[in-house]
Amino acid sequence: MTGIVRGEHEANPHPPFSHPAGRVAGFGIAAAVRRGRWLDQMLSVVSLFGLSVPGLALGPVLILVFSILLGWLPVSGANAGATR
Numbered sequence: 001m002t003g004i005v006r007g008e009h010e011a012n013p014h015p016p017f018s019h020p021a022g023r024v025a026g027f028g029i030a031a032a033v034r035r036g037r038w039l040d041q042m043l044s045v046v047s048l049f050g051l052s053v054p055g056l057a058l059g060p061v062l063i064l065v066f067s068i069l070l071g072w073l074p075v076s077g078a079n080a081g082a083t084r
Contacts, residue, residue, distance in 0.1 A: 031040040067075040 027043055031043045034040050063075060066073045
């Protein structure tokens with residue numbers, strides 16, 4: 001037993017807009033409310049770019065940016081270089 005009361009671990013501790021899908025929904029709502037303005041135009045361009053570029057081409061570019069250039073993420077997994 002872990003000492004967790006039933007149902008306590010099932011509750012979502014995060015607000016709905018903390019999940020990436022919730023953020024995207026929030027951006028969509030913001031763009032709909034401000035239709036035709038700069039925010040709507042910017043989000044339309046970003047979403048068009050995201051839909052137009054295939055994942056096979058975007059993946060290596062994101063690895064290059066976030067792993068090699070910025071050094072924020074490992075290039076090939078969470079335990080890269082770890083010995084067993």
